[in-house]
Structures are given as C-alpha cells and as structure tokens.
Amino acid sequence: MTWLAAVLSDLYPWTKTLHVISVISWMAGIFYLPRLYVYHAERVSQGLPEAEEMFRTMERKLLRGIMNPAMIATWFFGLCLVFTPGIVDWSMAWPWTKAASVLGMTWFHHWLSSRRKEFALGQNQRPGRTYRLMNEVPTLLMVLIVASVIVKF
Numbered sequence: 001m002t003w004l005a006a007v008l009s010d011l012y013p014w015t016k017t018l019h020v021i022s023v024i025s026w027m028a029g030i031f032y033l034p035r036l037y038v039y040h041a042e043r044v045s046q047g048l049p050e051a052e053e054m055f056r057t058m059e060r061k062l063l064r065g066i067m068n069p070a071m072i073a074t075w076f077f078g079l080c081l082v083f084t085p086g087i088v089d090w091s092m093a094w095p096w097t098k099a100a101s102v103l104g105m106t107w108f109h110h111w112l113s114s115r116r117k118e119f120a121l122g123q124n125q126r127p128g129r130t131y132r133l134m135n136e137v138p139t140l141l142m143v144l145i146v147a148s149v150i151v152k153f
C-alpha cells in the first residue's frame with residue numbers, strides 16, 4: 001500500500017463526513033435555484049421589473065457563493081473516497097449507476113449556470129413551467145445516487 005492509500009484509509013470516516021456535508025450544500029442549491037427561476041420567469045412576464053434585480057442577485061450569490069464551491073468539494077471528497085482502498089468494487093453495478101448519475105447532476109448544474117447567465121442579460125426565453133419540469137431531473141438522479149451508495153446492488 002502506498003503512503004497515499006494509507007492516509008486515505010485513515011481519513012475515510014472524515015472524508016465521508018466532508019463528502020456528505022458538501023453534498024447537502026450542493027443539493028440545497030440544486031433544488032432551490034430552479035424554484036427561483038420559476039418565480040423569476042413568472043414575475044418578469046407579469047411585468048414587475050423591480051423584482052428583476054433582486055432575483056439576479058439571489059441567483060448569482062446562490063450559484064457562485066454556495067453551489068459552485070459545494071460541487072467542487074463534493075467531487076474532491078467523492079474522488080478521495082473512490083481512491084480509498086476497498087471502498088469501490090467496480091465489478092458491481094452501483095459504482096456505475098452512481099457515476100452516471102453524478103455526471104448527470106453535474107450536467108444539470110451547468111445547465112442551471114447557463115440559464116443564470118441568460119436571466120442576468122434579460123434574455124430568458126423559457127416559461128416558468130420549463131423550470132418546474134426540470135426540477136424533477138435532480139430528484140430522479142438523487143434517488144438513483146442514494147440507492148446506489150446505500151443498497152450497493
């Protein structure tokens with residue numbers, strides 16, 4: 001065992017603690033930001049321009065201040081867990097369903113980030129209903145991820 005593998009093994013419970021804390025912060029934003037977009041899209045279409053600036057500030061702070069750092073921390077501690085000896089058995093299905101789902105979650109994060117830039121420029125074309133529907137994407141991925149790591153099929 002290399003020194004790095006030994007360090008990762010010693011730190012395992014703490015790495016997992018930090019992974020789950022980062023996950024909670026990331027998911028809080030992933031579920032809240034599309035809700036903000038629903039209200040933002042609907043308020044603007046109702047002609048309330050004074051609300052526009054407040055929504056833009058809330059969206060920017062949530063994405064840059066919480067979601068981006070939380071996503072990076074989730075990936076960092078998640079990959080530390082992957083490289084911890086004896087944790088991931090790639091001959092099982094769960095690491096693959098988890099990997100596919102976290103890639104999907106990361107794609108969704110970037111999709112939200114692109115939509116934020118459109119809102120910031122006043123160029124959102126999508127109705128509130130689109131954001132309501134898209135809110136189901138992270139819910140489905142979360143179910144797959146949690147079942148993968150807990151059931152370990």
Ligand code: HEM
Pocket residue numbers: 016019020023027074075078079081082087088102105142145146149150
């Ligand atoms: C972003 C890339 C991610 C990687 C590389 C990753 C990887 C891992 C690994 C290897 C474990 C250790 C499993 C074990 O100790 O048996 C783990 C645990 C866990 N992950 Fe992730 N993960 C990622 C993202 C996520 C996300 C987005 C969620 C939730 C939506 C999540 C939720 C969890 C939970 C709840 C555990 C603890 C399960 C337990 O042992 O009780 N992970 N992760």
